[in-house]
Amino acid sequence: MSDYKFSLEDDSVAVIIGSGAGGGTLANQLAQQGIDVVCLEAGRRLAPVDIVNDEAAMFPKFTWLDEVIGEGDALPNFPLWICKTVGGTTMHWTAATPRLQAHEMRALSTYGEITGASLVDWPISLADLEPYYARAERMMGVTGTNGIPMLPGNNNFKVLEAGGRKLGYTDIDTNRMAINPEPKDGRGGCLQLGFCTSGCATQAKWCTLYTQIRDAEQTDHFELRPESMVMKILHEGDRVTAVQYLDTEGQMHEQKARFICVAGNAPGTARLLLNSASTHFPEGLANTSDQVGRNYMRHMLAAVVGIMPGEVHIYKGPQVAGVIRDETRHDPARGFSGGFQMHTVGLSPGSLADLMLQGKWGHEFTSVLEKYRNYATVMIMGEDLPTADNRISLHPERRDQYGLPVPVVHYTNHPNNRAMLHYGLEQCNKLYRSLGAEQVFDLKDVFPATHNMGTARMGEDPATSVTNPWGQTHDIGNLFISDGSLFPTAGCENPTLTIVTLVLRQAEYIQQQMQRGAI
Amino acid sequence: MPRLSRRRLLSQTARLISCTAIMGGFSTRAAWSQPVVPNEQQAMLSLSTLVRDLFPHDALADSFYVKVAGIVQPGLTGKEKEYATFAAALDQDAGGSWRQLDPAMRGEILAEHQDDPFFAILRDTARATLYVQPEVWALIGYGGNALAQGGYLNRGFNDIDWLEGNK
Numbered sequence: 001m002s003d004y005k006f007s008l009e010d011d012s013v014a015v016i017i018g019s020g021a022g023g024g025t026l027a028n029q030l031a032q033q034g035i036d037v038v039c040l041e042a043g044r045r046l047a048p049v050d051i052v053n054d055e056a057a058m059f060p061k062f063t064w065l066d067e068v069i070g071e072g073d074a075l076p077n078f079p080l081w082i083c084k085t086v087g088g089t090t091m092h093w094t095a096a097t098p099r100l101q102a103h104e105m106r107a108l109s110t111y112g113e114i115t116g117a118s119l120v121d122w123p124i125s126l127a128d129l130e131p132y133y134a135r136a137e138r139m140m141g142v143t144g145t146n147g148i149p150m151l152p153g154n155n156n157f158k159v160l161e162a163g164g165r166k167l168g169y170t171d172i173d174t175n176r177m178a179i180n181p182e183p184k185d186g187r188g189g190c191l192q193l194g195f196c197t198s199g200c201a202t203q204a205k206w207c208t209l210y211t212q213i214r215d216a217e218q219t220d221h222f223e224l225r226p227e228s229m230v231m232k233i234l235h236e237g238d239r240v241t242a243v244q245y246l247d248t249e250g251q252m253h254e255q256k257a258r259f260i261c262v263a264g265n266a267p268g269t270a271r272l273l274l275n276s277a278s279t280h281f282p283e284g285l286a287n288t289s290d291q292v293g294r295n296y297m298r299h300m301l302a303a304v305v306g307i308m309p310g311e312v313h314i315y316k317g318p319q320v321a322g323v324i325r326d327e328t329r330h331d332p333a334r335g336f337s338g339g340f341q342m343h344t345v346g347l348s349p350g351s352l353a354d355l356m357l358q359g360k361w362g363h364e365f366t367s368v369l370e371k372y373r374n375y376a377t378v379m380i381m382g383e384d385l386p387t388a389d390n391r392i393s394l395h396p397e398r399r400d401q402y403g404l405p406v407p408v409v410h411y412t413n414h415p416n417n418r419a420m421l422h423y424g425l426e427q428c429n430k431l432y433r434s435l436g437a438e439q440v441f442d443l444k445d446v447f448p449a450t451h452n453m454g455t456a457r458m459g460e461d462p463a464t465s466v467t468n469p470w471g472q473t474h475d476i477g478n479l480f481i482s483d484g485s486l487f488p489t490a491g492c493e494n495p496t497l498t499i500v501t502l503v504l505r506q507a508e509y510i511q512q513q514m515q516r517g518a519i
Numbered sequence: 520m521p522r523l524s525r526r527r528l529l530s531q532t533a534r535l536i537s538c539t540a541i542m543g544g545f546s547t548r549a550a551w552s553q554p555v556v557p558n559e560q561q562a563m564l565s566l567s568t569l570v571r572d573l574f575p576h577d578a579l580a581d582s583f584y585v586k587v588a589g590i591v592q593p594g595l596t597g598k599e600k601e602y603a604t605f606a607a608a609l610d611q612d613a614g615g616s617w618r619q620l621d622p623a624m625r626g627e628i629l630a631e632h633q634d635d636p637f638f639a640i641l642r643d644t645a646r647a648t649l650y651v652q653p654e655v656w657a658l659i660g661y662g663g664n665a666l667a668q669g670g671y672l673n674r675g676f677n678d679i680d681w682l683e684g685n686k
Contacts (some may be wrong), residue, residue, distance in 0.1 A: 053664035056651050154671075155679040162682050191670025201666050310681030315661055316671035349661045350650040361573040361633075361642050362626065369650075370576065373660035435682070 005223040006038050011256035013038050014510075015243055016263060017230050017272065020088020021499045022483035023263030024208025027224075028216040029507035035514070036221045038255055039213075040228040040245055042264075043084035046091075046209070051199040055348060058198035062091050067406045068267070069395060073445070074411040081448040082265045086226050087209030089265060090496065092450070094196050094320040095178040095205045096343065097142045097497040099133050102126040103330055104338070104383065104491035110330055111337040116414055117385040118295055120488045123460050123469040129501055136500040140178040140206045141185075149181050150174045151190060154317030156344045159308060159376040163431035164324045164342070171325040175343060178206035178497075179318055187211075192317040194346050205318075228253075229402050233260055233276040233285055233479070240285075240479045246402055259478035259510070259519045263503075266296065266485040270392040270455035271407045286456075286473035291466050293392040295457050296409070297490040298449035300382035300417045303345055304425060305352070306432025307439040311373045319346035320379070327427065328492050336419040340382030340492050342428065347377055355443045368439070376432060380424035383492040385414045386454055411449075451495050456485035470509040471502065478519040482506060563588050565606060568618050570645045572625055576658055583654050587645070594644045598637065605637040 006013050016027045019041040027039045043062065050061060062085035070079030083089045103110045105122040113119065137145040144150050151174045153161065161172050179196075182189040187210065188202030196205055203210050216222035230245045231252070242256045262269045270293040276285035284292045322344035329339050347355070349372055353365075390412060394405035421444060429440050458481075459465025462474035471486050473479045482503050484495045491498075513519045567581070567588035595602055609617035612628045620628070632638055649655055656663050665671055 053666045152677060154676045158677065158679050158682055190672070191666070192672040192676040193666060193670040195664075202670075308681075310679070311660070312679065313660065313662065313675065315663075316674075316676040349656060349659055350647070353646055353650040359639075359642075361646075363575060366574055366576055370659050 004225075006036060008253060008255050010036075011241070012036060012258050013256075014259055014261065015040065015255055015257035016261045016482070017243065018088055018263035018265070018268070018483065019086050019213060019224065020083070020208060020263065020265065020483070021090050021093075021496045022503050023261065024087065024090070024212045025500050026261055026263065026482050026503040026507055027222060028208075028212035029504060030510065031216040031219045031222040033507075033511055034221055035511075037216070037223070038257075039216075039222065039224045040230055040243065040255070041086050041088075041224065041226045042229045043086060043088075043226065045086040045224070045226045046199070048203070048210070051201045053193055053195045053198070053201050055195060055198040056350070058195075061085070062199065066400050066402075067398070069398070069406055069408045071408060071410040072412040074409045075448050078448050079409040079411070080265075080267055080452065081450045082267070082452065085209075086213065086224065087207045088263075089450070090207040091199050091209065092197050093205075093496055094494070095318070096320045096323070096494040097137065097140065097176045097178045098323075098341070098493040100126065100129075100491040100493050100498055101328065104489065104493075107338070107489040114337060114385060114416065116387055117416070118388050119385065120457070120459065120464075122488050123458055123465075129498075129505070132501040132505045133497070135504050136497055137176075139504075140211075140497070140500065141180055142497070143174070143177045143179065143181060145176070151177055151179060151181055151318060151321045153322060154192060154344075155312045156314045156317070156346060156376055157322030159306075159312055159435065160322050160324065160342070160344050160378055160431070163435050164326075166434040167427065167431055169324045169326040173323065174321045175323040176497075177318065177321050179321070180204040185211075190318060194315045194317050194319065196319045230264075230272060231275065231402065231404060233262075233272065235276075235278065235280070235285065235476060235479075237280070238476055240476055259480065261480040261482040261506075262485075263482040265483060266452035266455045267392045267407055267409060269481060269483055269485045270296075271394065271404075273456065274392075274394050275404060281475070286466060286475040286479055288475050289463055289466055291457060291464065293455050294388050294390075295386035295454035295488075296390045296392055296411065297384040297386050297453040297487065298411065299384050299451045299490060299492065300340060300413075300420050300424075301379065301447045301449075302421055302425060302442065302444040303347075303355070303377055303379045303447075304428035304432065305441040305443065306376045306378075306428075306435075306437035307368070307371050308374045308376050308432065309436040309438065312376045313373060314344075314346045314375050314377050315348060317346065320344055327424070334423055336416050336423065338383030338385070338416070338420070338492060340380050340420055340424050342424070342431075343379055343381065345377050345379040355446050358446065368441075376437075378428050378431070380421070380428060381492060381494075382417070382420045382424065384453075384490045385416050386457075386489055387412070387414055390454075392455055409449075451484070451490075453484040453487040453490050453495055456481045457488040458486045459488060471506045472509070472513075480506060480510070562602075563592065565618050566592060568625070569629075569641060570649065572622065572629055573642055573645050574649050575622075576655065578658055579654060583652075587649055587652060591641075591645050591648050594648065595640070598640060601637040601640070605632065605635055605641070608632060608635070
């Protein structure tokens, strides 16, 4: 205890729970302004040497393997593919960094009421976010911005581009990526390794572990406590006062705080609030709206494999550095609301064998897999509509190794998703057929959720949202939500850039609130 | 702090959909170090035939499948009884030793049993093990870890040559 930089009794510190895109970034932004921060991370800290180019070796090193139960259309045993490590899911992410589109932030106004969906407009506009998007892109080194060149296209991208143009698509490039094309700031440049989701061995890919957290540690205002599992947030009246967490020895600690920011990835954040129920907040902390855990969104996600007339070698290069954006528009004539991206996705034989040929065996299986050299692979990733019943809840009896109720992810596809899925699969099929593919496979309903959004949506009205437009909970002025939980709707873009953008904006707001003595 | 138990990891592995290969690679990794007990050789030969029949790659030698069976086997720990029952059922249908039939006959009998619960366990464990082996990678053309060679930046990440005239 004595080796803590900040005392457990120090109630002047900010406590940030989580060290990923939201928590890691926010911690650094506050520390740079001289605000003392204690960052609690459930996972352990990997050293650079721990990051090896081997997905089988990396998976157990940073994946969140504590029990999570999936219900409905969520995969029963592994509904979420998220991380438990310093850097959070920025260790695993693909580094695609598109901005949300203006109309997606006005989903209700644009799409109109849709049966079964709890659509709303965001309480802020794209114009409100633009300056922060620009800062986030500069900070993360996003390709195609701030004079940073685009990544060169790999073979899988070239196939996607050629087929896309045959279908009449025009908005095609190697994607906005938070991956250094050249070495920069002590980090390497992209070597086209192709193991982005297993951690980047050259650190070309942005990850808070060796960017924001590294920078925070250069200040005198930051303390990271890895392997610290937060059990509960304590409050007195309408102010939070401390967090209780377990260390690796199973020892419980209580850290006092001036204010607390929760960035545990949407399911983890909702879970913590629900676990922090009290007599004052019997349905969960900051949950007088009954919206905590609800409107859980992921993305409509599927992939298509084309067996092409020549070799492609999809494993070479960043997995998603190639995108077609033509279908991201809202165009109800296609039979659904919202849009989807079509982007490359590099998959290893092991993953493909499981994804593509579940339940199959014999020559039917092996003859297809032996054509791996000729595979081209594309993923469709579309807007997922929020629904009140897609939610994170706590299992009534099951407990995990910490003694905490096991989280339950209940997710059912909205009919809009299915309509979009079928249209998207058909387009991908045409795309590869246009180049002479001899066979095309769909991979649908097989992916765990990697993009987790909603569960603590922001809004103006305390009756229908959990936080205000800066992520400050309506119920408790010194409690903030600092991750994708805030998204009122999902858009069809990868969420990380927007999470970083929201916390850059939140960091400014927190400073203003502190200066005014409000928190 | 209790750690994730191996049993739970394996049960997760068996039913997990998209990550089975990766998880399987992990769970079988520990198995590499476990020695094969000599009196299990007979069972191993059966198992290697089963793995080959499930995932036949003509270019791979029998000795490779024996190696893979040695990795698969510890993954079936706790399922010995089910395995024995399954193997006995195959032999019964074969009217003798299933393993000594010709491949086509073996496949027909195997297909008769593909709804047995043990079949799915064996199939998924074998698949998760097989497709993380470098020998299979070499056969199907997966380059794997190229970090030591400087990645694929100078090794063909953009060398596609058949798209010309297709644009």
